[in-house]
Amino acid sequence: MSTTVAPPRTAPVYEPPAPPATPAPDFIPGSPPPAPLWADTWRGISKENPVLVQMLGMCPTMAVTNVMANGIAMGLATTFVLVGSGLFVSLFRKYIAHEVRITSYILIIATFVTLADLLLAASFPEISKALGPFIPLIVANCLLLGRAEAFAAKVGPVRALADGLGMGLGFTLSLSAMSAIRELLGRGSLLGFDVMGPHWEPWVFMVLPPGGFFTLGLLLMTVAWVAELRRRRREAVA
Amino acid sequence: MTSVAPHCAPPAAPTEPVATPESVKAPEVSSWRLLATLGIAGAAAGLLVVAVYRATLPTIERYAAQKEAGAVREVLAAPARWDTVYLAKGALTKRVTADERKTLPHAYLGFDASGKPTGAAITAQEPGFQEEVLLMIGFEPASGRLIGFKVLDQKETPGLGDKIERDSSFGSQFAGRIAPLTGVKGRAPAGEHEVQTITGATISSRAVIRIIDHAIEQWQPLLVAYERRGGA
Numbered sequence: 210m211s212t213t214v215a216p217p218r219t220a221p222v223y224e225p226p227a228p229p230a231t232p233a234p235d236f237i238p239g240s241p242p243p244a245p246l247w248a249d250t251w252r253g254i255s256k257e258n259p260v261l262v263q264m265l266g267m268c269p270t271m272a273v274t275n276v277m278a279n280g281i282a283m284g285l286a287t288t289f290v291l292v293g294s295g296l297f298v299s300l301f302r303k304y305i306a307h308e309v310r311i312t313s314y315i316l317i318i319a320t321f322v323t324l325a326d327l328l329l330a331a332s333f334p335e336i337s338k339a340l341g342p343f344i345p346l347i348v349a350n351c352l353l354l355g356r357a358e359a360f361a362a363k364v365g366p367v368r369a370l371a372d373g374l375g376m377g378l379g380f381t382l383s384l385s386a387m388s389a390i391r392e393l394l395g396r397g398s399l400l401g402f403d404v405m406g407p408h409w410e411p412w413v414f415m416v417l418p419p420g421g422f423f424t425l426g427l428l429l430m431t432v433a434w435v436a437e438l439r440r441r442r443r444e445a446v447a
Numbered sequence: 448m449t450s451v452a453p454h455c456a457p458p459a460a461p462t463e464p465v466a467t468p469e470s471v472k473a474p475e476v477s478s479w480r481l482l483a484t485l486g487i488a489g490a491a492a493g494l495l496v497v498a499v500y501r502a503t504l505p506t507i508e509r510y511a512a513q514k515e516a517g518a519v520r521e522v523l524a525a526p527a528r529w530d531t532v533y534l535a536k537g538a539l540t541k542r543v544t545a546d547e548r549k550t551l552p553h554a555y556l557g558f559d560a561s562g563k564p565t566g567a568a569i570t571a572q573e574p575g576f577q578e579e580v581l582l583m584i585g586f587e588p589a590s591g592r593l594i595g596f597k598v599l600d601q602k603e604t605p606g607l608g609d610k611i612e613r614d615s616s617f618g619s620q621f622a623g624r625i626a627p628l629t630g631v632k633g634r635a636p637a638g639e640h641e642v643q644t645i646t647g648a649t650i651s652s653r654a655v656i657r658i659i660d661h662a663i664e665q666w667q668p669l670l671v672a673y674e675r676r677g678g679a
Contacts (some may be wrong), residue, residue, distance in 0.1 A: 275605060301488075306476045309485055316485070320492040324499050331503035334510040338600075395606070413606035 240363035246371045253375030260383035260425075261432045265352040269343050270384060271421040277400050280388025281381065282336045283343060286325045288377025290347050293321040295361040295373030302362045314357040315348070322347045352376065383428070390424050391415045514599075519555045522568050522585030522595045524622075526557030529568075532673060539673040554666060557585075566594045567670050571662035575654040578602040580611070582658050588670035591626045591663055596655070608651035617645050617652065626663040628656045 244252075259265045266287070274280040294317045298305075305313045326344045330337040337344070347353065356376055361369040392398060395415030397405035414420050519529055532539040533551040543551060555568040567588050572581045580601045585594035598612040611617060620642050621628075630644040630653050631637075644652035 304484065306481050306484055308476060309481050312485060313488055316488055316492055320495060323496050327496075327499050327503045327507075331506040331510075334507070334514075411606055413604075416605045 239359075241360060244368075246368065249368050249371035250375035250378075253372060253377070253379040254382065255379075257376075258379040258383060258432075259352045259376055260380060261428060263352075263355075265355060266350045266380060267425075268346065269350070270387065270425065271418065273340055273343050274384055274388035274391055274421060274424075275395065275416040276339075276392045277385065277388040278336055279339050280384040282329065282333065283340060284377070284381025284384040286329060286340075286344055287347055287350065287352070287380050288374070289325050290318060290321040290353060291356060291373040291377040291380075292370060293324075293373075294318045294353060294357060295369040296366055298357045298361040299364060299366040299369035305362075310362065311354070311358070314354055314362070318353045318357065319348050352380065387421070387424050387428060390427075391420055395420060518583045518597045518599060519557070519568050519585075522583050522597050523555070523557035523566050524585070524594050526565050527560040529555045529557045531555055534669065539669050554670065556670075564674070567666070569662055569666050570599065571658050572600075573654065573658045573661065575601060575611075576603050576608045576648075576650045580651070580654055580658060582655065582662075584659050584662055586626070586663055586667075588667055588674060591667055593621045593624050593626065593659070595622050596659060598655075601651075603648070603651045607647045610645045610648045611651045611655050614645055614648075617643075621659070626667075627660045630656050 253259065257263060260267075260270050269283050269287070273283045294314070297317045298314055301313070322345060325347070326337075329340070329344060356372060360372050364372075389399060392400075393404060394412045395417075397403060397409040397411050412420070415424070520526070523529065530541060531548075531553050532541055532555075533543045533547060533553045535543055535547065535551055539554065557565040557568065559565050565587075566585050568583055568585045570581065570583050572579050574580070578601075580603070581599040582596050583599055584596045586592060587594065596618065601609060601612055603609045603611065620636065623639065624642060625639045627640065629641050630649075631641050632644050632646075632649060634643075636643050642652075642656065644656075
């Protein structure tokens with residue numbers, strides 16, 4: 210007969226979860242998790258690309274990407290507004306009362322849009338004329354208010370700058386890609402330089418509005434396809 | 448103890464307010480502080496915009512003036528100098544106030560090196576195929592003979608209608624023609640009242656012809672009367 214005493218059958222001791230670490234004094238609910246600066250910038254270019262993933266700012270994406278110079282100028286103007294408004298929203302985040310924050314963000318964004326409009330008109334009058342009302346309309350771009358509310362208002366100015374730069378570059382790259390495809394096929398040129406030679410019959414369709422939808426559809430399909438391929442490869446490895 | 452209240456019974460008065468997490472409940476902010484925040488932010492934004500506006504205005508105006516001067520030079524075949532005359536009270540005059548200069552319709556009178564008038568340039572705007580087409584037109588007031596025209600602004604179909612601006616063989620055939628013009632299609636123009644429309648841009652071409660005809664019809668008597676008065 211065994212003399213060993215069976216251990217008493219006790220219920221597993223319930224350990225209460227450790228109390229959450231005391232939040233930092235300036236903790237704001239919903240603030241983005243800490244990340245290195247390069248990740249803040251890279252996010253906007255890659256997996257949270259404003260145009261190809263978040264589908265924000267579709268109006269200028271369709272309207273001004275008929276030639277490459279316009280696409281790049283629109284992207285850079287939006288980047289300027291994103292970086293400037295992100296910096297100021299972040300700097301004044303503790304002084305902007307919750308009740309008037311949207312008004313304040315719009316005020317900051319509108320100021321930078323006006324500056325971008327004036328500076329563009331003074332430096333590149335032809336491009337400014339071609340972009341027409343779409344520079345002032347940056348104010349209404351969801352991307353701007355979205356980044357101010359979701360990111361810049363909840364982090365320090367350096368991270369806000371990195372995020373604005375990344376989102377702006379992502380926007381610029383998407384618009385450049387779209388306008389390059391449309392200008393190359395629709396006019397046979399890139400940035401105004403003849404590329405396809407004199408025998409190229411331009412696909413006029415591509416510089417018209419339907420060409421914008423068509424090109425965006427192709428780009429989105431490519432991005433989704435690449436994402437799917439990468440997901441499958443990850444699963445195969447795992 | 449648990450009690451299930453019947454649906455029709457009035458809800459029991461809450462004994463204590465529902466506790467809200469500290470993080471969600473924002474401290475009450477006075478209206479004055481909100482007003483002050485927006486007021487100060489608005490004033491700062493306004494100052495910044497005004498400062499940049501004042502800094503960029505000379506450059507923007509210089510570009511506009513350069514563009515206008517380039518267009519006048521082109522449609523009047525490089526005059527030695529030109530005067531600007533304004534349409535005030537049904538007649539053309541040079542003497543207007545600085546404010547009126549910005550609003551009144553005006554024409555440019557070109558002169559060659561010996562001071563002989565070479566022609567007049569006017570701007571005119573009318574609907575094209577999609578939106579308004581803005582032209583500058585140069586012509587000789589006495590005969591109605593065209594010197595040239597330039598498209599200043601158009602939003603016609605890229606690749607088709609915008610040939611009115613980019614197709615030089617269309618633009619160049621207007622020099623020497625006499626208004627009123629007619630557009631012909633598929634054959635060479637005959638006589639000094641005909642021009643050939645662009646294939647694929649017939650409506651835009653006709654719009655150009657219409658704008659030129661209307662503008663000359665409207666301005667020719669005014670310019671002739673001004674010259675008869677001796678340019679007063």
